[in-house]
Amino acid sequence: MIFKPSKNTSRVTDSDVDKLYRRPVSLGDWLPWVDYDEVSETFTLEDGYSAAAMFEITGVSTEARSDNFLQEVQANIQTCINHTIPAHDNPFVLQCFVSDEDSLSVLSRSLDAYVEKYCRQTDEHRLLAKNFVARMQRHFKRMTRNTGLFEDTTVTGGNWRGKVRRVRVFLFRRREVSDNENIDPVTEINQVAERFITQMMASGIGTRRCDDCDLYAWLLRWFNPKADVVQGDLDALIELLSLPEKKDQAFSHDLSELLFLTQPESDKQHGVWWFDDMPHRAITVDALRRKPLPGHFTGERQVGDNLYALFDKLPEGSILSICLTLQPQDLVENHVVQVLNAAKGETAEAMAAEQDAKEALKWMSHGDYLLPTVITLFTRGDSLADLQKKTNEANALLLANGLHPIREKDELLPLDTYIRQLPMNYEPIREKINRKSRLVFSSDLARLLPFYGRSRGTGHPGMVFFNRGGEPLTFDPLNKLDRAKNAFGLVLGPPGSGKSALMVYVLLQVVAIYGARIYIIEKGGSFKLFGDYCKYFGLSVNQVTLHPKEDVSLPPFADAYEMLKREIAQQASFDEEPSAYEEQSLDASDSSDDDEERDLLGEMELKARIMITGGDSKEEALMTRADRLTIRKAIIIAAEDKQATGSQEIVLTEDVVSAMNKLALDESSTPKRRERAQDMADAMALYCSGTAGHFFNRAGKAWPEADVTIMEMGLLANEGYEDQLALGFMGLMNQINGVVEREQYDHRPTFVLGDEAHLITTNPLLSIFLVKIVKMWRKLGAWLWLATQNLEDFPDAAKKLLSMFEWWIAMVCPKEEIEQISRFKDLTEEQKGMLRAARKEPGNYTEGVVLSDNLQCLFRNVPPPLALALAMTEKHEKQQRAEIMKSQHCSELEAVFALANALEDK
Template sequence: MAWFRSLLTRQHGDSAHPQRRATDKPPTERRIRQQYERPTSFTNLLPWLEYLSATQCFLLDDGYSVGALFRIATVDSDARSEVFLSELRDKLQTALISLPEELENPWIVQLFVQDEPNLAYLVDQIRQYAQPRARGSRFSESYFKVLEDHLAAISRSGGLFEDQLVTGGPWRGQRRTVRATLYRRRKVSQQAYDYYHISPEDELNDVAGKFSTALLTAGIKSSRCNGQELYEWLFRWLNPNPVMTDGDTEALLKQAPYPGDSDMPFGHDFAECLMLGMPHSDAQRGLWWFDGLPHKVITVQALRNIPAIGLFGAERQVGEHRFALFDRMSENTVLSMTITVKAQDAVRNHLAQVQHGAVGDYPEAKLAARDADKAQMEIARHNKLFPVQLAFYVRGDSEAALHQHINQLHSLLLANGLQPIREADDLLALDSYRRNLPMAYCATHDQCEARRSRLMFSKQAANLAPVYGRSTGTGHPGFVFFNRGAEPLLFDPLHSEDRKKNGHALIIGPTGAGKSATLVYLILQMMAIYRPRIFIIEAGNSFGLLGQYLQAHGVSLNQVTLAPNVDVSLPPFSDALKLLDQSLHPADDLALHENADGCVELSDEIGDEEEGNDDDQKVDSGSEDDPDSDDAVRDLLGEMEIASRIMITGGDAREDERMTRADRLLIRHAILLAAKTVFEAGREQVLTQDVVDGLRNLPGLSAQRQERAVEMADGMSLFCTGLAGHFFNRPGSRWPAVDVTIVDMGILAREGYEDQLTVAYIGLMNHIHDRVERQQNDDRPTLVITDEGHIITTNPLLSPYVIKIVKMWRKLGAWFWIATQNLEDFPQASKRMLNMLEWWLCLVMPKEEVEQISRFKDLSAEQKALLLATRKSPKQYTEGVVLTDERALLFRNVPPPLALALAMTEKDEKARRHQIMQERGCTELEAVNVVAEELSRLRR
């Protein structure tokens, strides 16, 4: 056991006095430093140090220079002429050459364009835009959830559908965002400060203000961005697939929002806040990896030919398809265009060196000398020569996907006259990636080391600038449509800044154009945002399901169908007693005179009232020339005269041509006599029979005039019995005060009932006006929507009536919308009524319908081209053009599946709903939700 005790003693001694193994080396400072070595920080290569909120400037990494960030609104180039595009290019060129030139440390302008696929912001924007009376309501919240799901489906990777008809590519909801930076790296020296006598911030703001003004003169709107906007832009860029939120960058951004502009901790670095993952690079492949996704920049080496105006953003016809070049870029591609405002003296010196060096008789020397001479002449014509660098940031889910995107980009660039540097030949790919980031470009480095920029005339640079695009509307999300690039196109006829005169609208679309689906969608949108009172006058029960849906979500409803067995009365003379309250009757100045032949004549005091058969009628004087005039006063007697004429003539044009001015005077006297008789009898309403009796009993008429009065009374008597008497010769009562009233014209919309249909429409409008007038002092708007206008409102006598009553609605907050399949059935007398409507929404216009529009509205060549360019792809989208006095916008309507399901009225669509109801034992409204889900799956 001695040997065991010896072993324990030795081990105890070793533990008390440990000894280093022979292979161990003593620690050194070098070895300790090696343990803490790490790759060079990517954020140390980024130029942003701090945002200076007081001056709206970004302090750059030298601690002295500053830069500015702008958001640029693209100019609508849809169906624009080459003359317009050339003028826009020239104005943009003027803005570029107006920037000051510096021999040292020149000004640098960078332009960035990318498609941002997240449309979640739009739902939040609409929620905030909703009026307080609608915000938080059961219906609004339900609809906003539908809209949120719809926008998420549109924005998903790969797009909602493949647009084979127009663009030939995927249609994915996004915002095409154009940003610009303006900065100059100034040297930190007392001499520089003394020379300018202003700080870098003041110098930048002075130049930025002038540049923004120059852009605005060109029709290009810009706005200054703050620190949060740069932070959120680059945060999404540099954290594309965060692990902690399962790849959801938006969720990560909510967890790590912009820290603010004040009360920052000591040592705060703007750039360090932008990345939460560890990036790494592959110098051999020229790749940067962010969150495990490969990124690369592709630099353009040279121009193969002069670029077309708006090369990247303007639509062009290529074969069977029409698209903008940037539409074909892969998802998440970013274009960076850097323009160095180099002093032209230095450029001229460079050209002079080329000229002096181009000696000899060999062709290359002669060509170089000639090109230098031409460049000198262009500069003399103010077509300045600037160094320009074009770069494209490309991203992929894998290296294979990235290379596929790069190959696609190379093909697009070569086909459009741009020569990119091949992947294998770009030795500075990693450096170029960071140098082309916002405010990171260094002109001195490029001139001496990288040599990636190329001299380009300012006119060519203006051609390439990504400011040409598609319209995105006014930004007020009352109507939410899209353009062909899947950007939201927003405008609002009810917003005071969007409308010039009124919110009246015409929605026109031929059969199959999606007019009903568009109307249903717009009604849902308006109800969610404004909670207006809505009156829908239709023929065919196209809005029955919509009414059920609204009622199921807390919207009060009154739904009526005009039928013989329905207790509905629409007396056209219900307001006649109000004539007795007026201090001066409109007919007081009218007098009857008999001439020597015993014929009745009208005195000269009648003025310039219209003839019944005039094509372009004047229904009254003064304010009638301007339907929106502020001094409009309702002409009750004139409205009732029109209703009487329709009943007397049956709407027959030949009968109405017989109507003289003297006949009209008899009608007016009969209405007044009927009102007086009813008042004396103590009754509350004047009926049609009372006016008939008034015509028969007019006093003081000659035999000839008495015969005419009786003849007119006999014609009107047809509206006192039978079905017409049921609707028009019974006392009427006020309808319930509800949110939505839907009136189906029912039997009156059939052939042979045209006169009764017109009189019923007048009765409805009288009822609506009474309601609008009684509630004019609240802040709730009213929408009066007439569907199937080509059936309901084509009587020549009706348009003067509509003008008379609608012209007062602007002050009362009521807006008249009329939807129709075509304008062919509208008489020329409707011109003034249609011109009163400021907003024209024209869906999928064939050539013959464009010509019909020209009957009523003056169209420019560009507007005609825009109308003819509209297309429809079944079960995908319907295109249209909104025309106002100030704008013409091409839009694409892609409504939520729910709106489509509610608007389905075809036989096969009804059969499908019935089948679902039978299979599931559900209600028709529940079947609508099932159909909406089927449509949603079909789009996937």
């Protein structure tokens, strides 16, 4: 059968059919970049010729900084604006964007990778590390919830929420292929970018070059704020739709088209763009009502009773853009002269215009450039009503801070404004048609640009804290990249400052990340639960209490045989006056900075002096060089005599007392010297019996090898036992030193914490002893940290010891404690200002200041619930645990887990 075409009676035309194949103009069509080149690290713009560079900025820390400091930063930024980027008739554009990323996913991944890199490869340590990371990640999730973790009534006056403040900068210049310039756009943009980065880094502003993945991840969040495919979880969205590598990208790959999961809609009636059913609007700042302050948008400053950055108070989801055009100043000057010439007349407006023009020319002649600038605030809402509410809030906040916004009803082209101010989309040459830019002095721009911020530390998550804005602040004393000299540390915090919670948190991180060998000297059982936690995951834990009922021995002269091997054989004869060798040995013991070999004889001499003087400073002041020589002789004689008997037992205190008695009977000595030797022997004999003898005159048994050793001061922490406590501390240091010397070739660090150090270091001789012993530890990977309530009880002799500590952490210090710090450490006015600025809010956070050679900043400690639960040592907290143990028939550690889980669920 043959079918004949019938007459087409429909009204569908070819034009109508063509319409079916037409694609509506998309917002993506207006986005300016077409490609990214990995080699040159540049974006190619829509003309296929012009190039752009993208950076991420880490601003200068402004917490507790002086006005002079901020003015210096402002001057450096102004220099960067004026002299780094060249001026052309077809000018460069510098576009800065500020936004808050309400996510800690980057920190979460960074911590996970850090643990994986450094964690000790045993089943027990990996299990503990896995549990710790999981709890930290849950903590990060709690911190980023919409309501925030808590309301900060003390400092910022608002909800405190975990986030990362991102500052992104774009540098670009549109070029014509026929412009006859002798440098291609890519080479030019990279040369200017290199100068820009160098100047920024010199000003203390961190700068990182970004790629297409960075741009994609940011804009994917921007344009898909409530992506249905992941139920609004933007972290999951980034993971699900990560940008393919170059080799895996499809033909005709278009980055712009990948950014929109749903079609954006323009709403001319309301002047908004709709992304994921959320209305978005651009608010343009029309003028500056007054001179801005340094760090106007992102610097922390005092406002009434609170401290915050202006950007902190802008509506959630806001993105601030500051776009400046680096126009030649002769063109700007010509424009100002035209205004001056046109300002003729006797009217108030004419006279004001004339005065402004003259003032502008004056400042321009002094190097304060005038640059065309557009300031735009992108904001969004859950609905039109919510958007209007947030718009009103933003406008009121801008007005109150000297910025005059254009009201939405006065905005002539709101949809176009939104598009024009998107990244790399601004074209200054088209400003002649619809002028939105305003001339702003470079000094004011240096105050407005978002190159001010809060400290974020070094970026190594060995110790994870936060700043007042909720951003991660991380550093790692055990990472050699973060330290200049060593990882020795002092933690200072008065009662109630959160020192105990801080130290438990630090220990958790050190053992989870590095699997460090841990030694703790403490009072009151503050770290018992930490030990139980480590034991729970299979780590070996040795908990020791210095009590007469415990089989604990810390013999002071256990290294005597080793000392004999090192001593020079010529010390055979003992004359009435010290020999030249002995004088030299004493002097070397006092002043040597050599850290190649321990001074064993010098260490044992110090222990004997504590026994002889009882730690009394007046008696120590009477100790002569001849007395010291006598002590050394006695130690050597005791070692020689005991070795001669063939005994395998170590040299005990009673052996040194016997040797001292021998010297007291030595007829070749003067009566005075013999009498002095007898006095010293009698004083040392007090340590051969009773409680002191139990601890210091028994060989005892070797301490077991353990991942964690906790020595509780017990009886020796009481008043009247200061000398024995110092000896006990010295004994443990010797135990530790033996281990770290033996294990010095493994990768495992040793972390030694002396809590309540003010009880230990009251004896000046202990400070001298510690200086001797820790000199070696830097090369052995052993790090001593002392934690104390105050420095008032530290003797002046401790200055040399504390000067060896690179890391100082001070928690909420009162004025008098800052003065005590100044006894041992030179503080600048900036550092004193930081120390004075630290605050606390019970139940929510405590603040502190970290001072090291490479890092000086104020931080906020908001530890995970597990660390808080392990550090609960107050009576009411113990009672709370006991109630859980009773009701749930569980152990004390299981009660800790229950408390931590309850806190996580809050």
